[in-house]
Amino acid sequence: MGKERDKTIDIMKGFGILFVIIGHIFETPEIFRIWIYSFHLSLFLFCSGLVFSAGDCKKFIISKIKSLVIPYFFLGLLLWAAKTCRAVILDGFIGYRALLRDFYKTSLSLILAHRLHEYYFTLWFICALFFSELLMFFIIKKIGNRPGPYLFISVFLVFLQYFVFKIVYGFYWSIDLVPYGTAFLSLGYYFRLNKRIIERYLSKHLILIPVFALSILFTILNFRAGGRVEIYACYFGNPVYFGLSSVFGIFTIMIISNMMESSKLFEYLGRNTFVIYAFQNGFAIPVAHDFVNWLKPKSSLCDNEIFLWLVIVCVSVIITMILVELTGYFFPWCGRSSKYRKMKMI
Numbered sequence: 629m630g631k632e633r634d635k636t637i638d639i640m641k642g643f644g645i646l647f648v649i650i651g652h653i654f655e656t657p658e659i660f661r662i663w664i665y666s667f668h669l670s671l672f673l674f675c676s677g678l679v680f681s682a683g684d685c686k687k688f689i690i691s692k693i694k695s696l697v698i699p700y701f702f703l704g705l706l707l708w709a710a711k712t713c714r715a716v717i718l719d720g721f722i723g724y725r726a727l728l729r730d731f732y733k734t735s736l737s738l739i740l741a742h743r744l745h746e747y748y749f750t751l752w753f754i755c756a757l758f759f760s761e762l763l764m765f766f767i768i769k770k771i772g773n774r775p776g777p778y779l780f781i782s783v784f785l786v787f788l789q790y791f792v793f794k795i796v797y798g799f800y801w802s803i804d805l806v807p808y809g810t811a812f813l814s815l816g817y818y819f820r821l822n823k824r825i826i827e828r829y830l831s832k833h834l835i836l837i838p839v840f841a842l843s844i845l846f847t848i849l850n851f852r853a854g855g856r857v858e859i860y861a862c863y864f865g866n867p868v869y870f871g872l873s874s875v876f877g878i879f880t881i882m883i884i885s886n887m888m889e890s891s892k893l894f895e896y897l898g899r900n901t902f903v904i905y906a907f908q909n910g911f912a913i914p915v916a917h918d919f920v921n922w923l924k925p926k927s928s929l930c931d932n933e934i935f936l937w938l939v940i941v942c943v944s945v946i947i948t949m950i951l952v953e954l955t956g957y958f959f960p961w962c963g964r965s966s967k968y969r970k971m972k973m974i
Contacts, residue, residue, distance in 0.1 A: 634678075634679070635889070635890050635895055636882070636885045636886050637675050637678055637679060637885075637898070638894070638895040638898035638899055639885035639888055639890075639891055639894040639895055639898055640671060640675055640881050640882055640885045640898065641671075641672065641675050641897070641898035641899075641901050642891070642893070642894030642895060642896070642897035642898035642901075643671070643881045643884070643885065643894060643898075644668055644671040644672050644675070644881070644898075644901070645897050645898070645901045645904050645905060645908075646894075646897060646945070647664040647668040647671075648668060648669075648904075648905060648908060648909075649904075649908045649909075649912070649913065649941065649944050649945060649948070650664065650941060651664050651665055651668065652908065652909045652913055653913055653916075653937070653940055653941060653944070655933065655936060655937045655940060656937065661856070662847060662851055662856050662857075663843070663844065663847050663877070664877075665856055665857045665858065666843075666846075666847040666850065666857050666870070666873040666874060666877055667843070667873060667874040667875075667876075667877025667878055667881075668877075669753065669859055670812045670874040670877070670878060671877070671878050671881060672753075672757075672901070673757070673760070673808075673809055673811075673812035673813050673816065674812045674813075674815055674816040674819075674878050675816060676757065676761070676813055676816060677764075677812065677813040677814060677815060677816020677817040677818075677819070677820065678816045678817070678819060678820050679820070680761070680764060680768075680813060680816065680817050680820065682764075682765045682768040682769055685765070685769075688765055689762070692758060692761060692762070696754055696757065696758045696761075697758060698962070699754075699902060699962045700738070700751055700754045700755070700758075701738055702959070702962050703751065703902070703903065703906035703907075703955075703962060704734070704738045704749060704750055704751055704906070705734070705735075705738070706906070706907075706955070706959075707749075707750055707906055707907055707910050707911060708730075708731065708734045708749070710907065710910075710911045710951075711910055711911055711914075712727070712730070714911065714914065714915065714918075718918070733747055733749075734749050737749035737750075738751075740800055741755045741800055741801040741802065742798060742799065742800045742801075742802075743798055743802055743860060744797060744798030744861070744862075745798070749910075750906065750909070750910050751905070751906060752802050752860065753802070753905070754902070754905075755801040755802040755803075756802040756803075756805040756806065756808070756809045757809060758801075759801065759802075759803055759806050759809070760805070760806050760808075760809025760810045760813055761809075761813065763806055763810050764810050764813045764814065764817070767781065767810070767814070768817070773821055775818055775821040775822050778814045778815070778817050778818035778821070779814075779815070779818050781810075781811070781814045782811045782812065782814040782815040782818065783811075783871070784811075785807040785808070785810050785811035785814065786807075786808070786811045786867050786870070786871045787867050788807040789805070789807040789808040789811065789864070789867075790864070790867040792804055792807055793862045793863060793864070796862070797862050798862055804862070805859065808859065808864075812874070815875070826882070830879060830882055830883050830886060831886055833883065833887055835883065836880065836883045836884065836887070839876055839879045839880050839883060840876075840880045842872070842876040843873060843876035843877045843879075843880050846869050846870075846872040846873035846876060847869075847873040847877070849866070849869045849873075850864075850865040850866050850869035850870050850873050851865070853865050853866040853869055854866065857870060857873075896949070897945075897949075900949075900952045900956075903948070903951060903952045903955050903956075903962075904948040904949075904951075904952060907947075907948055907951045908944060908948050911947070911951075912943075912944045912945075912947040912948045912951070913940070913944050915943070915944075915947055916939075916940045916941075916943035916944040916947065917940065919939075919943050920936060920939055920940055920943075923939070
């Protein structure tokens, strides 16, 4: 995990952000959505744990403010501008008062950052990541690089999150999700300290089949125990089944990513997860649906549900990639791509 970027981690994050997009498309088959929701957010946290480093406290906090908090506000406002432009194109000018009222509501939602509040807008996961990384920093400073405690902390915090969900239904800046976030940061950091475990076991391609099977098994068990995982809505079901389905889901993607060795598309997506995450649900997917609605009368292929779903996924990804390039060109401090300033993302 030196200064060179780890392509496997980028590919893993690329899969993760693609799953985020697919999970937000309502045409996605529910059985697929159930599986990806069992681990896709945990995958991001795990990857952050794999590259996590704790240096000077002041520098660490400043770096997190620069790489997470400032882009959180700026990209949130950019998303509002993009959504407003789409609304104007589709419905005509909405009036100055309505525009100012909507801007005020959006700004307030970004400040409150309560994902279950009536004013909620977007990017709740960034808030949870920010505070989880702050807690993870102090845990590392206290424990050091002894691997054992991090595995215990990970398990303990998953159970703690289960009980937090019983008491708190969302909170400002998604602070209620800090146990969950820190649990998988800790798990990722545990594997960072035990890199040989990854190289020895997860590099064996034949292990993919039993690992994927276990991922499916624990996903099914957790779904039967209480339905689909929905971290956003403060629910992940049985903590044991959820923890195991997340771990085996993460390992599945890790093995596949290791088998791929390199992939320009997934590496690109993995390097730009923040910007893609910001625009995918609020803008790219709705525009993709606009395109499909325009295409339907022109092509009978749109009668095929699988074709329709593939078009929406592809168009959504293409739109987010265009927005990555535009953001990187005009606001290089706020995004990252292969051509512009590098910045650690989720």
